[in-house]
Amino acid sequence: MTAMAAGLLLAVLPHPALAQGSYPDPLPITGQQIIHDPTVLRLKSGQYVAYSTGGVIGARLSKDLRNWADAGNAFAEPPEWWFEYNGTGDPWAPDLSYRAGRYWLYYAVSSWGTNHSAIGVATSPSGLPGTWTDHGKVFASETTDTWNAIDPAITRAGGRLWMSFGSYWTGIRMVELDPGTGKALGGATVHHLATRPDAPYAVEGPSLVRHGRYYYLFASYDACCAGVNSTYKIRVGRSTAITGPYTDSTGKPLLEGGGDLLLAGHGRYVGTGGESVFRTRGQDWLAYHYYDAEDNGTPKLGLNRLGWVRDWPVVKQSRS
Template sequence: MDRVLGGEPPVPRGDTRIHDPSTVTRDGPRWWVFGTGRGIVSRWSTNRLDWHEGPSVFREAPGWATAWVPGHRFRYWAPDVIRMGDRFYLYYSVSTWGSRQSAIGLARARTLDPEAAEGGWEDAGPVIRTTPENDYNAIDPAAFPDRDGRLWLVFGSYWSGIKLVELDPATGLRRDPAAPLVSLAWKEAIEAAALLRHGDSYFLFVNWGQCCRGTNSTYEIRVGRSHTVTGPYLDREGRDLRQGGGSLFLGSSGRFIGPGHAAFFEADGRWWVSYHFYDANQGGRSALDILPLEWDAEGWPVVQPRRE
């Protein structure tokens, strides 16, 4: 994506309709992003500016998902995708609105190109599941590969907040299913977490507020910092995110209402943040946006909100 010196980068165009976008990930000449929808929707681009509709990940529901959440209607939420070695791992949510009868599933593929000879996704089953007896919810997964080779999954929505588990890089599943969860953040309305490392600092991004209400959505992205991936994460004022802390990273601006589901990727020698917003010029339809990520003098990630 070409950056306009002294101004804003261009807004992604074409078919950018997406909600809860995954990390933007490259495979060969194409960039891919996945989102909430029937069978998990996809979009692809060769320049991260012009986007096109791709195929759904699943043609039919995994049997375990239907057995665990019978009412999910083949609609999977908030996927995330990463490359681990020679494979791609795609995590996704199986749930129904307001329920803790939920699961995070995993699909694996050799390539993101559905037309390649080795293309196509394999169901690897559930990574973590919850019931109404749990005080947390197994949705909104975001994978985080650390520099030491360890792989983590941050997830959660409402109830007792955002959790962290360690994964096995070789399989994409939990390293130790009996290991306790790590609590990272809490607020009455919190979800859509993501992790990022810069230097020796880890950053936890979360969404506060309400999604899915078009231009009435109150989503905003908050952030905290830690010296370890397991926390504690503190905001700029030193408030613990487990106790409701979180500094504003990106809020509504102009027609870009309710930004949410931040994800981060490297391209062209720099970091970028992708997210969805509700477009006030399109009746509140959710769409993809991508902005360059900067770092301030205190080492915090910052982004310039769009003004148009």
């Protein structure tokens, strides 16, 4: 979920190293397809759940990744503290993970065009909607900060817990979390992972995963949330250290505007972004939203298998 007006965005040419001339279509799905900023995980029950921006963290359930049913919301009502950040208690861009015998749901609360924002966390024994206990703020930003505390993504590395986050306001950042509370360590260093050369620094929505000896930072660039006029696309860089520096396949740092183009709009699938990466049954998957040009720009769920070629990710055709 972007936090600045789409009209401010800058166009960026892709690095040619891994950019594809054409992109594979997402997995054909049925049922409830409407979604924004999806985070997907296979639960211990065997079901897949997708949480998203919209509602009080909207929920979808599937048995096979192909047919999705509306499952209501993570919460019945917004926690009271959310209203400090917007008048409707509207949450954005959740991130779902499992550790220490519990499911952890991170999310952001903010208002369009401001970095008066906060990231919160809730836990659940099952990961299902309606079972979440909120634990309040993890990390916050104010208008005096040079970062924006939205779009969280959780990663474990070397026995430590990290949260990447960010949107505009100089791009993607990272802080270390306390594994016990799931909240930012007191006085934690705010690491800088990726940005653009010029304002408004249109990069956001990180997802960070380990593959082999590298950490891979996926992020959404350009204009979200404008239907068929959206220019969202997904770029990626990698590093041998969780805190960076991250570079693309040409060696250009992501802190200097680098990033290999992984997936862009094509055909009816406009503005691909808001991504997350998950693994199930030995296969990596890329989840994202796109705006359907054949359905008035409605945001829908995109799922593609993610492959690896010479230690770089590639989007693959997903079987029908």
